[in-house]
Amino acid sequence: xxxxxxxxxxxxxxxxxxxxxxxxxxxxxxxxxxxxxxxxxxxxxxxxxxxxxxxxxxxxxxxxxxxxxxxxxxxxxxxxxxxxxxxxxxxxxxxxxxxxxxxxxxxxxxxxxxxxxxxxxxxxxxxxxxxxxxxxxxxxxxxxxxxxxxxxxxxxxxxxxxxxxxxxxxxxxxxxxxxxxxxxxxxxxxxxxxxxxxxxxxxxxxxxxxxxxxxxxxxxxxxxxxxxxxxxxxxxxx
Numbered sequence: 275x276x277x278x279x280x281x282x283x284x285x286x287x288x289x290x291x292x293x294x295x296x297x298x299x300x301x302x303x304x305x306x307x308x309x310x311x312x313x314x315x316x317x318x319x320x321x322x323x324x325x326x327x328x329x330x331x332x333x334x335x336x337x338x339x340x341x342x343x344x345x346x347x348x349x350x351x352x353x354x355x356x357x358x359x360x361x362x363x364x365x366x367x368x369x370x371x372x373x374x375x376x377x378x379x380x381x382x383x384x385x386x387x388x389x390x391x392x393x394x395x396x397x398x399x400x401x402x403x404x405x406x407x408x409x410x411x412x413x414x415x416x417x418x419x420x421x422x423x424x425x426x427x428x429x430x431x432x433x434x435x436x437x438x439x440x441x442x443x444x445x446x447x448x449x450x451x452x453x454x455x456x457x458x459x460x461x462x463x464x465x466x467x468x469x470x471x472x473x474x475x476x477x478x479x480x481x482x483x484x485x486x487x488x489x490x491x492x493x494x495x496x497x498x499x500x501x502x503x504x505x506x507x508x509x510x511x512x
Contacts, residue, residue, distance in 0.1 A: 289325070292354075295361055296325050300317060300318060304317060305392075305396070306396040306400075324350060324353045324354075327346055327349065327351075328347075328350055330346050334346060351491040352493065355490075357403075359402065359495075363406075364396065364399035368395060371390070375389060413494045413495065413499075414493055414494040417498075417500065419500070419503060420500045420502045420503070421502075423504075425507050443478075445480075446483070447483075449482060450484060450489060450494070453493075453494055453495075453497050454491070455495050469483075481502065484497060484499060486500065
């Protein structure tokens, strides 16, 4: 019973947020494209399918239609990333338009002519979202090699029983560094260890990887994937 209540709450929150985002996208694109009649219904149908795509992918996966599920997931999650960048860009541009409007009240002869219509803001946001999504998709597939050198005073083939559980290096599971900027700041709030190498004390380190894959949208923005190579450098103690 609790699991059903939890799922219903999750679906309600998801549809409220994601559906609300698509409602805003619908009205902005309808105005920007000048849609009427059939065009409005086509746009509405497409956006509705994109909202339901994550659920469709899960149902297809459970039914065994793995290839179809992958296709739906790819399209749906790329679109999810695009919508995020579109609304983020539009929000930033709208904030700039608001500033110009306020400055225009103080000095209309300078700033009023700089104020551009909302349709222009929408198209600039669409262009920015397409560029960032394309770059993020490319970055997600460009795995980088990170090299970390650690000084080691002694190499031993034996394991002392007293050292069990008291190792010098902790390799931690990845947080994707947020995967899409600015979510990196949320991961920093949720986890105490930051991404990369952290010195915990004398001869004590931790390393948190950015990982190689993605979660949700197959996109990374300012958080490239990595494969980490650790080099143990022999440095005898004096």
